Amino acid sequence: MTTFDRVKKLCEEQKISIVELEEKVGFGRNSMYSWKKNKPSAEKLERVADYFDVSVDYLLGRTDKKRYYDLTEKDEQDIQKELEKIINNFSDSGFAAADGSSIDELDEEDRELLLTSLEQSLRIAKRIAKKKFTPKKYRD
Structure with a gap:
């Protein structure tokens, strides 16, 4: 699952579109769609992770644990x-x-x-x- 796929899944859980997310975190329109092929910058990852209250590692696919305080x-x-x-x-x-x-x-x-x-x-x-x-x- 790519970073974009994880963000899209989080958007679906929050019942917002990718375009709405881009507006809320201050990205240009359709800029997140480039995440399908290109790696996003650390700053952009942090802004999205902060918005959804998840870890950057979760967005990158390094872990399935969304937050450090989630129960194991x-x-x-x-x-x-x-x-x-x-x-x-x-x-x-x-x-x-x-x-x-x-x-x-x-x-x-x-x-x-x-x-x-x-x-x-x-x-x-x-x-x-x-x-x-x-x-x-x-x-x-």
Whole structure:
């Protein structure tokens, strides 16, 4: 996939055209179409990467990870392990809901909602931590 193809895909995700992108980042009309055959300058790559909040490496095809703080497969595994620990702690500690029922006694829908909420909370916390604590030399 070329740089142009990646930019085009990002435009489709944002529901904007290449021409609209060119206007928003201050490029000449149809200048990005030259990216199909020629390599863009570093400055232009940075402007497009900043607009879409992705890394230049992603635009160049060096990685499929759009942002340095995106979760990796290992992060997802860590989240699942942490979720299991939380559930086990709820069960072991005798955690009870406001109505007195334990997590094991919740109906299937309520249990699913609780687990989904906890999982999303762990994902958000992991992304925030990566943004906050990743050293600058490892960011894009």
